[in-house]
Amino acid sequence: MTSSAVVHDSVEKLSDVVIRFAGDSGDGMQLTGTQFTNTSAVLGNDLSTLPDFPAEIRAPAGTLPGVSAFQVRIADYDIHTPGDAPNVLVAMNPAALKTNIADLEVGGILIVNSNEFNKRNLTKAYYTENPLTNGSLEGYRLFEVELTKLTRAALDEMGLGNRDRDRCKNLFALGMIYWMFSRPLDNTEAWLAKKFASKPEIIEANLRAMKAGWNYCDITGAFQTSRYEVVAAPLPAGTYRNINGNSALALGLVTASRRSGLPLFLGSYPITPASSVLHELARYKHYGVTTFQAEDEIAAVCAAVGASFGGSLAITTTSGPGLALKSEAINLALITELPLVVIDVQRAGPSTGMPTKTEQTDLLQAMFGRNGESPMPVIAPSSPGDCFSVAIEACRMAIQYMVPVLLLSDGYLANGSEPWRLPEVEDLPDLRLEHHGDAEDFQPYRRNPETLARNWAVPGTPGLEHRIGGLEKQDVTGSVSYDPDNHQHMTRLRAEKVERIARTIPPLEVDGDSGGRLLVLGWGSTAGAITGAVNLARKEGVKVSRAHLRHLNPLPSNLGDVLASFEQVLLPEINTGQLAMILRARFLKDIITLSKVQGKPFMRGEILAKIHQLTGASEG
Amino acid sequence: MTSSAVVHDSVEKLSDVVIRFAGDSGDGMQLTGTQFTNTSAVLGNDLSTLPDFPAEIRAPAGTLPGVSAFQVRIADYDIHTPGDAPNVLVAMNPAALKTNIADLEVGGILIVNSNEFNKRNLTKAYYTENPLTNGSLEGYRLFEVELTKLTRAALDEMGLGNRDRDRCKNLFALGMIYWMFSRPLDNTEAWLAKKFASKPEIIEANLRAMKAGWNYCDITGAFQTSRYEVVAAPLPAGTYRNINGNSALALGLVTASRRSGLPLFLGSYPITPASSVLHELARYKHYGVTTFQAEDEIAAVCAAVGASFGGSLAITTTSGPGLALKSEAINLALITELPLVVIDVQRAGPSTGMPTKTEQTDLLQAMFGRNGESPMPVIAPSSPGDCFSVAIEACRMAIQYMVPVLLLSDGYLANGSEPWRLPEVEDLPDLRLEHHGDAEDFQPYRRNPETLARNWAVPGTPGLEHRIGGLEKQDVTGSVSYDPDNHQHMTRLRAEKVERIARTIPPLEVDGDSGGRLLVLGWGSTAGAITGAVNLARKEGVKVSRAHLRHLNPLPSNLGDVLASFEQVLLPEINTGQLAMILRARFLKDIITLSKVQGKPFMRGEILAKIHQLTGASEG
């Protein structure tokens, strides 16, 4: 909680605050967090969120595995992560307290629903003593609120049972936090009205609970010394919406479809945390989108390959274990040189691993997890909003170069959200293709001399009848060929095609000095934490530069020069050093890995500590 | 054809000769080659073979895709490859001539069945003129033999139709070559007698044809100036048999089963060139071997995982596309820490590629083709015979460390053969395990402190009931765990377990000076060609050392020192530099790749040329 230290009207202005809502999965914490986020977004804060779902659908109420949390950070300046340690923690029950308290900053605000701290719930959370009374929470600003009781009381007149009334506890909590951070209620009011249009009773109950929470603070003065304000961040002018990574992917794909004039086809099989891309796209039927929920990942990618053969912009979405299953079929797209975008929303592995947790451990699988020499472009978004343009870029590469492309997102990006400035439609890339193939002297493997893309002649076109398949093909004619020299040639050609993409991607930009002591390099979802850490280090006077890779294959052509310009290169990865391996091999430069494999994103502090260590800077 | 230049009794002594039999796939060339090989083996030659099958089962007779060839090299000294260019080519029809003549050494002996050079066959082979008469074969020692006519004549009295008689042409050719290389017929006679025990007519016909071939040469003096002898090679004393790589794998697996006391289970789905391991093992039922031909590769590996859970020594065999499919399930073995040996007999990719051709392009897939951080041991045999001990070593690693192990063979090793000295049973490693698990205080993930292997407690053992699965597991207890630190710990532990294997593998041995200008490093099936090339270079006085990696993960602990001791390291690979990438990343040393991706093994000459180039030596 960075205080700007301007206190007036007993409202303290803050620059930056991190709030975490934690409760039972039945407590509606995701909704609470999302509402707070949206309201803050409309107020113009920059923000970043981190939901944390339990692995079980609905573990028994009150248990540790049943805890669901949502962290949101709002700021009056440009931020990049949901924050390391929350400044405010709302804990709806003992289990939520137990699993989250360790993260709360020392001296942080802790609001608990004291009604839930009964024997039964304490036991479920494996507390032997009541933490509210045994002094263990002394380091925090603890506010005990009888949230259950107060919510029930607020809804007394409505004639609802206790179960229904208890469902509104989260709105009571939201009301309190709205009060504490001086947020208006109207945004959530409007949302409730729309969401439950057909159920006026629910709207009413939720509204009452929220207002009761707000009034409780206002009237009782429970938090009188603690009312804050975080003013709007100076974001670039434009229209914004709050977006998570998977939604942004879906929008990007539909956009690419429209800008290329190719119908969008998604073949997918549900898997956490990728499923919501399927869910989103299934809603865009009026954009001509076809979604196909296949019987498994193999059928999903195969159907996409079939759709691509038929002329669609074909996509398949999955997570790590699904990518493993798709690898054989991806190679079919690779050898038949059909465009395909494969999206892997990474999660913690190996095997089923920790499905709801994030990780960047599929990079090497994406690069090399196929039989034979099978290079393909790999690209990764750096923030939830960036998923939009990365999706478009993946589609561009796929159709312009007639290659399957791998897009590596992750669970953190998928579920995390940030304000996203809507692009102007006319600024979006034009992806229309020149018409391929001419019946006179048509050859299926004849190539565009610049991109080396082969002709994409779709069935139904008279005179261009041809056959493709997984056997090695003679260049130009596309006939099956066992000729040794042709195989060498085609192997080289498939690699060359991918390498040529480098001509169309921007050089790597360095933020800070273009050379010197230390470069912190990143890829994918670590961008926010790295930027945050580097900014903090700079504030301390440490000289450090920063760069972020979007294209992982091919790499930007200036990367070698950039790396050579720095004495040290630090590469934080949510794996054991996968990109580092690729760069070390390619550039024979000692890349220093900062590895974290805990199913969680980096905290700024962790990267900052490493920067300190490498630069010899004090822990200042 | 290296001549020792000792001519007596009009028989020229040769040190080394390469013979290729080529004909239509119906002509029995594989049989002919195998018989010549076996006879030579019994005579004590060192030898090496290279069969070359057509991709089609039986392409129309006389066509180019229908050509089947078998190359064998015999020598009176220790050799390592089937030879670069044949000295003798037998071409049974125009198509066989067309596809093979380019390889024959200048001045080499060319025997053709002139009866087949008719209009029809010439057209099928896309010859516009008859090569026998247009002077195009002038550079060779051409012998035209009316092989069809002579064979028919030889069987005249037997009352067989022409079709049956023509089936014996290959034996006529074999007889000729036996005469030419002064080999006895008895070995083949015995084989025929055994093979066709129930069909005396076939034995008789084949025998007559073979003898007719022999006599034809002896009587007509067709080759009078060309009779040769290759005497026995000074092989180490012992009992030998000629073996190909897949048979050696099968024997190694059964041996590991016996030496460990664990029943062998193979789950497999047929795929070229791996299928024959399944075929061989299916014959060893009286060794208690269970072979399961599954519905697909996924079921095959899953069944193996199930068998491993049940206490079997579990194996799955496949080739590249199949490995891609198995990757998800291999990770299940990895996270549940169950022993499993995965054998990939590599073939040319990507996708279906060129299924009958060889390649080393699955190394990166083997290393990295799984979701999440999933390190596993990788090992590769260097010759057909070496497959035996590498199979045993793979089993050792799997059961001693409770890990899935990847064994990378390839099509060249699978089908190629060499004399193999039978080991003494008592010299074979003892793979018996200590009894795992004790009902008192049993924990499924408790570990051996030395190997870090967890307990392998098999169902049916009273008191050791426990559950395993693909979710992340708490160390020691094996309970499902989403704890971030535990995940980090287990990730490290799974890697550490693989690294610890390095303690039990021998240091890399360098053949030649242990440091200096140039090291030629290899892995897998390139061993023969590299050894051959290095030996040739040394004969020329070039200083060059050689080393061969058997363990690719973990690498031998002294590898870094070895690489550092050489100015240059050359790494020939039948891929675009996959191992080089791993070594470059690990040791930040510039490894020079010699790449060949043509579906064919290296020729010594190709590697020698690169050695020349790097050492600045003349073309020798």
Added chain:
Amino acid sequence: MADQATLTRKDFQSDQDVRWCPGCGDYAILKAVQEVFPSLGIPREKFVVVSGIGCSSRFPYYMNSYGFHTIHGRAPAVATGLKTTRSDLEVWVVTGDGDALSIGGNHLIHALRRNVGLKVLLFNNRIYGLTKGQYSPTSEVGKRTSSSPYGSLDAPFNPLSLALGAGATFVARTVDIYQKHLIEVLHRAAQHRGTAFIEIYQNCNIFNDGAFSYMTDKSQRQEQGIYLQHGQPVIFGGEEKRGIRMKDMRCEVVTLGDGFSEEDCLVWDETNPAMAMLMAQMLPPDYPTPLGVLRAVDRPVFEEQVVAQIQAEIKSKGDGTLEELLHAGDVWTVD
């Protein structure tokens, strides 16, 4: 180590907290299985529960037997490897409609044709529970879910027909909350040699609540369910008894008394493939739902044959030695 003679339900309860949603039908099935296992007279260590991925597939963690929570769709394949090499074990497979029929369809039908000695419990909740509610291969057409906001279009599988078509030797259907029926069917399955396939209707109260209430609602149980009994006429209904008779090779519901008597009704025969198929294809709302054993026949059991073949070879050739193995074929000696 509990003595098998005295095994009770408690012996099969593991120390893990059960983590299904409160109210989930899976609890009832767990209870029934923990009832049945100790009653079979088999030592606890002989039981192995193998599952895939899904809510249902968490099952092994809650059973204090050996257990293997494998990967999505592959439980029948893993179980086949286990049972083939360890025919002494009791291998039970727990799977969901997505796990068994979507990604795992192939392994399931292959296990059925091979007749591997597995008991396959398919928890059919007509939804993907664990991934939060997408339609499954048993969801009815037109189902609105997160992945089918305008209604699903894929015609569902009929799991019993599919199993029958694949050559299953034992096919049954029961319901999570019909404890007695469920336990009876599990007992029948436990006795079966070869693959026993049991579809268990299971309510997912979070994502597909009430999927089976058309028949499980107390008022409907008699009207909407046919409880098949081998050798008995197919009769159902509460007050007003009704029956199924054959007409022109199709099933017809008739009201008894109304010109029809018990004699006109089909007499249930578990061994008749045509009857099983017809019964499997009786679907609501046109027909009541058949429950119980639709098919139970004897056919050679895969793992028994595998073991027998190995034994026969050992008998005919002798237990192979390594010496023999290595020296087989053409060998020669170099001195």
Added chain:
Amino acid sequence: MADQATLTRKDFQSDQDVRWCPGCGDYAILKAVQEVFPSLGIPREKFVVVSGIGCSSRFPYYMNSYGFHTIHGRAPAVATGLKTTRSDLEVWVVTGDGDALSIGGNHLIHALRRNVGLKVLLFNNRIYGLTKGQYSPTSEVGKRTSSSPYGSLDAPFNPLSLALGAGATFVARTVDIYQKHLIEVLHRAAQHRGTAFIEIYQNCNIFNDGAFSYMTDKSQRQEQGIYLQHGQPVIFGGEEKRGIRMKDMRCEVVTLGDGFSEEDCLVWDETNPAMAMLMAQMLPPDYPTPLGVLRAVDRPVFEEQVVAQIQAEIKSKGDGTLEELLHAGDVWTVD
């Protein structure tokens, strides 16, 4: 570019050399297909032949239409993606018994339940041809092959039963060398809406020669084959006419004249599921082999529904614009 009105067999012959073994049954099927395509009145560019991997799956290379030789077992999945997005195309799938029923079993049954508009030609030679002769999921028990030197133990699938169990709307069987029958069945399939599944007995003269000679031998054709005709009594046999009648819900072979007449025989009904199942399960040597169309019914076609749903949404919401897409939901403006 040939004019569809005048298309002939030649128009569908590609320039690639056909590379099956001389004598392979695949040649006859190729010939029949090249006969049927030009006769359908559909332009050549509308045909796509999609295959998996196997000898049979080389088929597309020999057809001068669009073609896709995909990967092992996945042809139905690739074809589903193609047909769903391009319902204007005629998508024919060529597959083998290994390709379709071993590795590809799941995709096949899912295509059948969805009723995607594909024609699936399963070349059943009861062997893995391309990989040189291992037993397949349709090989008879006890088959000795390279991978089963002591005889295979896996009970085979009955492809027709499996397809019926999966909900197939069109199921037929024919034989490579019965050109006329084959062409007739292909014509019927071409007319069918939804998935048409056709098992074609195909002789692999290299690895499984004579697998069907028990019925294809000239002398046996009448005795061993039943040529089903919708609406006709099920009668077969040469001199001595025989028929199939129903008894206790099982099929029985009766000799006509011998106390039985045509009237006693089952009248074939392509729409009756029980009949189809019974007929599918009639196996030699106990029964003659049924040929022709076992099932042909109408059910909503997958890709038509998909297209209709998209059209309906466009109609109700208007063709979406990018502006709308991006601006949906809560937006706010920063000036």
